[in-house]
Amino acid sequence: SQQGEEDPQALSIQEGENATMNCSYKTSINNLQWYRQNSGRGLVHLILIRSNEREKHSGRLRVTLDTSKKSSSLLITASRAADTASYFCAGGVGAQKLVFGQGTRLTINP
Amino acid sequence: EAQVTQNPRYLITVTGKKLTVTCSQNMNHEYMSWYRQDPGLGLRQIYYSMNVEVTDKGDVPEGYKVSRKEKRNFPLILESPSPNQTSLYFCASSLRWGVSEAFFGQGTRLTVV
Numbered sequence: 001s002q003q004g005e006e007d008p009q010a011l012s013i014q015e016g017e018n019a020t021m022n023c024s025y026k027t028s029i030n031n032l033q034w035y036r037q038n039s040g041r042g043l044v045h046l047i048l049i050r051s052n053e054r055e056k057h058s059g060r061l062r063v064t065l066d067t068s069k070k071s072s073s074l075l076i077t078a079s080r081a082a083d084t085a086s087y088f089c090a091g092g093v094g095a096q097k098l099v100f101g102q103g104t105r106l107t108i109n110p
Numbered sequence: 111e112a113q114v115t116q117n118p119r120y121l122i123t124v125t126g127k128k129l130t131v132t133c134s135q136n137m138n139h140e141y142m143s144w145y146r147q148d149p150g151l152g153l154r155q156i157y158y159s160m161n162v163e164v165t166d167k168g169d170v171p172e173g174y175k176v177s178r179k180e181k182r183n184f185p186l187i188l189e190s191p192s193p194n195q196t197s198l199y200f201c202a203s204s205l206r207w208g209v210s211e212a213f214f215g216q217g218t219r220l221t222v223v
Contacts, residue, residue, distance in 0.1 A: 042214035092208035
């Protein structure tokens with residue numbers, strides 16, 4: 001069953017702007033991970049935030065996690081054309097499951 | 111280079127003809143998993159394996175088989191493929207599934223006619 005719900009489903013912005021994607025989940029998680037997928041290719045891990053963390057940074061990425069609201073957000077600052085991709089959140093559940101949302105399709109316009 | 115390798119990348123087959131999609135990882139990960147990705151449905155887990163000879167069903171296991179005879183390999187077997195198994199398939203591995211990052215293969219696009 002799908003656990004993560006992402007919002008928006010699609011986002012189109014101008015190069016240089018910031019992009020924010022949101023993810024909500026239903027059950028308890030060990031961590032929340034974000035992945036990027038370029039069209040039809042494999043997923044690439046971006047960042048992992050543990051359930052006891054509230055915010056994490058990696059380069060131009062900023063992730064927040066609110067376990068009370070069961071939600072996370074991914075902020076990409078100063079977007080570039082190369083950031084055009086689909087972005088997925090995934091909740092780590094127990095020791096066997098990584099449950100993905102349906103993704104946000106991000107388009108960066110030059 | 112750390113990687114997960116799937117083969118083939120593209121496959122068109124006919125209904126009922128058995129096929130195997132291979133998956134190999136070079137990171138000595140104990141955990142491996144198969145997902146399928148369909149428009150509007152996202153990624154759904156088919157099977158996973160926590161170690162050699164240990165496999166278990168994911169959310170959509172019907173019509174699939176797996177085996178884990180060696181740590182590095184985790185093939186996906188479709189004994190009698192049907193058109194509803196047309197999809198994009200991904201193999202992934204992780205040091206500790208759901209706890210550490212997962213590494214994904216490049217995908218296998220399967221069409222069953």
